[in-house]
Amino acid sequence: MATATFRIWRGSPQGGRFEDYSTEISEGMVVLDAIHDIQARQANDLAVRWNCKAGRCGSCSAEIDGQPRLMCMTRLSTLPLDRPVTVEPMRAFPVVKDLVTDVSWNFRVKKQIKAFNPRPPDAQDGSWRMLQEEVDRVQEFRKCIECFLCQDVCHVLREHHLHEQFVGPRFFVHIAGLEMHPLDTEDRVPELRQAHGVGYCNITKCCTKVCPESIRITDNAIIPLKERVVDEFYDPLKKLFAKLWGLV
Amino acid sequence: MAQYETYQYDVLVIGAGGAGLRAAIEASAAGVATGIVCKSLLGKAHTVMAEGGIAAALSNVDERDNWKVHFADTMRGGQYLNNWRMAELHAREAPQGVRDLEAWGALFDRTRDGRILQRNFGGHKYPRLAHVGDRTGLEMIRTLQDHGVHRGIDVHMECTVITLLKDGDRVAGAVAYDRERGRFRIFQARAVLLATGGIGRAYEITSNSWEYTGDGLALAYEAGAELMDMEFVQFHPTGMVWPPGVRGILVTEGVRGEGGVLLNKEGRRFMFDDIPELYRNQTADNEEEGWRYTQGDKQARRPPELLTRDHVARCIVREIKEGRGSPHGGVFLDISWIRKRLPHAAEHIKKKLPSMYHQFKALADIEITREPMEVGPTTHYMMGGIHVDADSQMSTAPGLFAAGECAAGLHGANRLGGNSLSDLLVFGKRAGTHAASFAQEHGPTRIDLEAAEASVRRALRLFEGNGQPALGDGPYRIQQDLQETMQRLVGIVRTEHEMLSALEAIEQLKVRAQAVRVSGNREYNSGWHTALDLPNLLIVAEAITRSGLERRESRGAHFREDYPSQDLAQGKLNLVLRKGPDGQMRIERRPIPQLPQPLQQIIDEMK
Numbered sequence: 001m002a003t004a005t006f007r008i009w010r011g012s013p014q015g016g017r018f019e020d021y022s023t024e025i026s027e028g029m030v031v032l033d034a035i036h037d038i039q040a041r042q043a044n045d046l047a048v049r050w051n052c053k054a055g056r057c058g059s060c061s062a063e064i065d066g067q068p069r070l071m072c073m074t075r076l077s078t079l080p081l082d083r084p085v086t087v088e089p090m091r092a093f094p095v096v097k098d099l100v101t102d103v104s105w106n107f108r109v110k111k112q113i114k115a116f117n118p119r120p121p122d123a124q125d126g127s128w129r130m131l132q133e134e135v136d137r138v139q140e141f142r143k144c145i146e147c148f149l150c151q152d153v154c155h156v157l158r159e160h161h162l163h164e165q166f167v168g169p170r171f172f173v174h175i176a177g178l179e180m181h182p183l184d185t186e187d188r189v190p191e192l193r194q195a196h197g198v199g200y201c202n203i204t205k206c207c208t209k210v211c212p213e214s215i216r217i218t219d220n221a222i223i224p225l226k227e228r229v230v231d232e233f234y235d236p237l238k239k240l241f242a243k244l245w246g247l248v
Numbered sequence: 249m250a251q252y253e254t255y256q257y258d259v260l261v262i263g264a265g266g267a268g269l270r271a272a273i274e275a276s277a278a279g280v281a282t283g284i285v286c287k288s289l290l291g292k293a294h295t296v297m298a299e300g301g302i303a304a305a306l307s308n309v310d311e312r313d314n315w316k317v318h319f320a321d322t323m324r325g326g327q328y329l330n331n332w333r334m335a336e337l338h339a340r341e342a343p344q345g346v347r348d349l350e351a352w353g354a355l356f357d358r359t360r361d362g363r364i365l366q367r368n369f370g371g372h373k374y375p376r377l378a379h380v381g382d383r384t385g386l387e388m389i390r391t392l393q394d395h396g397v398h399r400g401i402d403v404h405m406e407c408t409v410i411t412l413l414k415d416g417d418r419v420a421g422a423v424a425y426d427r428e429r430g431r432f433r434i435f436q437a438r439a440v441l442l443a444t445g446g447i448g449r450a451y452e453i454t455s456n457s458w459e460y461t462g463d464g465l466a467l468a469y470e471a472g473a474e475l476m477d478m479e480f481v482q483f484h485p486t487g488m489v490w491p492p493g494v495r496g497i498l499v500t501e502g503v504r505g506e507g508g509v510l511l512n513k514e515g516r517r518f519m520f521d522d523i524p525e526l527y528r529n530q531t532a533d534n535e536e537e538g539w540r541y542t543q544g545d546k547q548a549r550r551p552p553e554l555l556t557r558d559h560v561a562r563c564i565v566r567e568i569k570e571g572r573g574s575p576h577g578g579v580f581l582d583i584s585w586i587r588k589r590l591p592h593a594a595e596h597i598k599k600k601l602p603s604m605y606h607q608f609k610a611l612a613d614i615e616i617t618r619e620p621m622e623v624g625p626t627t628h629y630m631m632g633g634i635h636v637d638a639d640s641q642m643s644t645a646p647g648l649f650a651a652g653e654c655a656a657g658l659h660g661a662n663r664l665g666g667n668s669l670s671d672l673l674v675f676g677k678r679a680g681t682h683a684a685s686f687a688q689e690h691g692p693t694r695i696d697l698e699a700a701e702a703s704v705r706r707a708l709r710l711f712e713g714n715g716q717p718a719l720g721d722g723p724y725r726i727q728q729d730l731q732e733t734m735q736r737l738v739g740i741v742r743t744e745h746e747m748l749s750a751l752e753a754i755e756q757l758k759v760r761a762q763a764v765r766v767s768g769n770r771e772y773n774s775g776w777h778t779a780l781d782l783p784n785l786l787i788v789a790e791a792i793t794r795s796g797l798e799r800r801e802s803r804g805a806h807f808r809e810d811y812p813s814q815d816l817a818q819g820k821l822n823l824v825l826r827k828g829p830d831g832q833m834r835i836e837r838r839p840i841p842q843l844p845q846p847l848q849q850i851i852d853e854m855k
């Protein structure tokens with residue numbers, strides 16, 4: 001059987017280094033399989049997060065040969081194996097141990113975003129009617145598995161560390177999902193401009209490129225949100241008309 | 249004693265899947281201080297993986313549906329071992345559960361007139377599963393999570409409970425460690441609610457993640473509560489079989505609901521070969537009728553691919569055993585054939601089954617719109633679990649509640665697809681309500697510090713001897729050996745002889761688990777975590793095997809080669825397990841209470 005070498009970052013908040021492990025590989029293997037083999041045979045205390053092994057839970061995010069990806073969805077056959085495959089934790093978040101990072105910031109941010117607030121039910125049976133065409137657009141945003149890979153690549157967070165002023169692409173997707181929800185009545189536009197910092201995004205589209213759910217983060221979520229901010233704050237007349245004719 | 253932090257809640261919920269979150273929302277709505285603990289990050293629990301949908305008789309697609317039909321379907325699927333009161337409550341309350349989700353922001357697929365769309369699933373007479381493509385679980389958990397975080401519920405993520413604490417007879421709290429740092433936390437609570445999910449990791453081939461080590465079952469058992477129906481493990485007929493790394497990952501039943509067919513290597517639709525008597529009236533006897541059913545023809549009967557999971561799984565095993573399997577030891581599941589019937593079949597498949605399309609393309613290089621998949625049975629769901637009261641979800645230990653997959657009763661001998669997500673909504677809510685009132689009605693509890701300290705010492709003892717013999721006979725090795733044992737000896741087809749050798753093997757594994765030691769430190773140490781899970785898995789494995797031995801008949805998911813038919817007498821009892829005063833597992837036959845006349849009538853009418 002063939003073997004491959006994995007150069008895995010091992011360490012703690014105090015620091016760490018890459019260590020090489022070779023392991024046997026077989027057809028169809030993904031990076032997470034290799035990490036598990038290494039964990040079971042060579043490094044019992046290697047820290048890694050995972051759950052579903054099928055790209056559904058968003059737990060196993062890491063940087064593989066420098067690319068932010070899900071370990072469970074990265075086939076070894078797509079990587080050059082003539083040199084060591086590097087596997088390191090997401091760099092935009094503080095390390096906990098080895099491949100595990102502290103992503104708790106994301107959960108705190110989510111809490112600050114105004115919750116869903118539906119209009120009163122208007123169908124006879126006490127629920128709502130919505131057409132598939134109306135929900136299609138929002139369903140795209142709701143595909144998000146909260147892997148935080150988009151947060152990991154966004155330079156506003158990764159390089160400029162503006163965590164206090166900017167919620168990051170994941171939460172623009174979340175806000176877009178709420179703002180465009182056919183039933184929602186809340187207005188999040190003032191926060192978008194200020195606390196959520198949508199203005200910091202300069203549409204580099206790096207986030208869209210890494211999203212494992214192929215959500216068109218920039219085109220479908222961020223740009224429309226930016227437009228709402230512009231409309232609401234810089235075009236009060238338009239806003240007034242929109243309100244009058246129910247076009248918001 | 250090692251340092252620890254303490255927390256106090258009125259209701260402590262253990263588990264943040266659908267059941268735990270739903271319960272926590274309800275408890276906190278009742279105005280009691282609520283904390284929730286989970287092993288993974290929030291939103292990553294198993295519920296996120298559910299694909300097909302939530303069963304609820306909303307009757308949006310077929311107006312003939314109502315709670316009675318759902319009730320009868322659930323009882324038939326469970327081969328009448330179900331707790332009928334739970335089956336009744338579930339069928340009545342599931343529609344409201346789905347509507348609650350919508351009110352909290354969930355966006356289900358829609359019918360033409362703008363209502364929630366429902367799809368066909370095995371064992372359900374009418375299209376009944378509310379769904380979002382094939383990612384319904386994600387929609388559900390995210391909706392509950394986002395709703396929950398705005399309600400002041402305290403969340404302890406990546407924190408594993410290892411022991412329940414008692415105050416006399418009453419369950420009064422829990423000891424846990426946080427995975428990140430390995431520090432201990434002691435929770436004091438007036439009511440404790442288990443929502444820890446399943447046991448799939450007791451088997452080698454499973455659709456379940458590392459979390460599913462049966463912790464809740466073992467915690468309850470150790471605290472003196474009863475377990476029930478442990479012989480009923482659901483093997484889902486369609487898991488991936490190739491490549492090796494993805495073996496066991498689920499292929500949703502939705503594929504068959506959308507018209508997918510099962511074929512052996514000769515290209516034969518073998519499911520037509522064996523249709524059980526109980527279902528003959530409801531099953532199509534030709535391909536044409538089966539296809540019309542999947543396309544919404546209300547006169548048509550469902551194709552045999554949509555028979556109950558236990559039956560489909562056994563038919564697949566038969567094909568494989570008799571040499572008619574696919575190259576990698578499964579059978580073929582083909583949805584691509586619908587090209588012959590539908591003009592835009594490829595688009596249709598991608599729209600209806602996007603995750604499946606992606607999963608096969610990315611992991612197996614299979615284009616499901618053009619070629620068949622290879623599938624085989626995979627350990628999927630635990631029908632058995634903690635014995636609870638139907639209305640309140642309280643276990644037989646006062647102050648301890650259980651809901652979701654870790655509780656027993658609703659599904660009897662076999663669960664219908666889609667009935668789990670609805671179970672979480674209905675009984676999560678009920679458990680939350682009743683745990684909150686229990687907390688309000690009963691005074692504060694005292695924490696047994698001595699028991700807490702003993703628990704912490706047991707956990708830390710695993711580090712003694714620093715790593716010896718960790719690498720020789722480490723926790724992973726023991727876990728693998730247990731999985732291999734259960735897969736081989738207590739799997740889909742069982743015999744007395746094999747289960748007896750499984751019991752012996754389990755005894756030896758217990759000894760090895762006692763001696764296991766781990767290396768490294770307490771921070772995010774997967775070896776340590778695995779070692780701590782082992783006793784739970786062993787309790788579960790023993791319970792499954794003992795119950796399997798005791799039930800000398802074949803029923804639902806439990807199939808005995810040495811007793812291949814149903815036995816009328818045993819069809820009237822559940823098997824209940826508890827820890828005896830001598831520390832040994834005790835098993836008891838418990839008669840099922842007589843079905844009240846109105847419910848019996850429903851069943852008779854729908855035969």
Ligand SMILES: Cc1cc2nc3c(=O)[nH]c(=O)nc-3n(C[C@H](O)[C@H](O)[C@H](O)COP(=O)(O)OP(=O)(O)OC[C@H]3O[C@@H](n4cnc5c(N)ncnc54)[C@H](O)[C@@H]3O)c2cc1C
Pocket residue numbers: 262263264265266267268285286287288293294295296297298299300301302303384385407408409410443444445446455456459463464498628629651652653654665666667668669670672
């Ligand atoms: C791939 C797949 C697809 C499925 N599809 C469907 C479907 O379409 N329809 C359907 O109805 N059902 C489906 N099911 C079944 C259904 O998803 C599960 O039965 C259900 O989600 C279980 O929910 P739960 O809330 O009981 O537990 P889970 O969602 O598994 O949550 C368990 C929670 O308990 C926590 N926990 C466990 N042990 C401890 C401990 N010791 N300390 C602290 N926390 C702990 C875990 O961290 C987790 O948060 C599917 C299952 C799988 C695996």
Ligand code: SF4
Pocket residue numbers: 153154155156168169200201202203204205206207208218222
């Ligand atoms: S497009 Fe905006 S949010 Fe996305 S990575 Fe670039 S700057 Fe960040």
Ligand code: SF4
Pocket residue numbers: 058143144145146147148149150151169170173210211212213214215217
């Ligand atoms: S938007 Fe995409 S990349 Fe970002 S967290 Fe969600 S799934 Fe991951």
Ligand code: FES
Pocket residue numbers: 049050051052053054055056057058059060061070071072073
């Ligand atoms: S393990 Fe769930 S996304 Fe990789």
